[in-house]
Amino acid sequence: MKGAFRWFIPALLGLVLIFGAGWAQAPKVFVLKATAYTSSVRETDSTPFITATGARTRIGIIAVSRDMLRELPYGSKVMLEDLGTPSGKGRGRFNYLFRDRVFVVEDTMHPRKREQIDVWLPDRSTAIRFGVRNVRVTVIQRGRG
DSSP, X not given: OHHHHHTHHHHHHHHHHHHOGGGXXXXXXXXXXXXXXXXXXXXXXXXXXXXXXXXXXXTTEEEEOGGGGGTSOXXXXXXXXXXXXXXXXXXXXXXXXXXXXXXXXXXXXXXXXXXXXXXXXXXXXXXHHHOSEEEEEEEEESSOO
């Protein structure tokens, strides 16, 4: 058995040198304030169904505050988890919208917003119920990759 491990460590180090350590890193995770928006002129601009990147709005689209574009550039893919209101109430209440869904950064928010995301929803009543929440954002892919 000792002989089998004699080659393992050098082989592992070789792989790290060839491919870099990035493949072994844990995904980046943020906890951000989240709100929801719909395709309404009063919530967006004169083209409410078109995002900043030219994509059409749909479930799975998110907007990020402009300061977050450095960490989550357009095309980034993320998973979301509902952590509840800022006071911690209602944790997980909106996970049914997030479960097994990959979200893509395709839009940005007003410049006054900081460290925040906006989840696109198809109807205003759900967006209002969503309110202001904290979400765990797990980065799957940074940028369009």
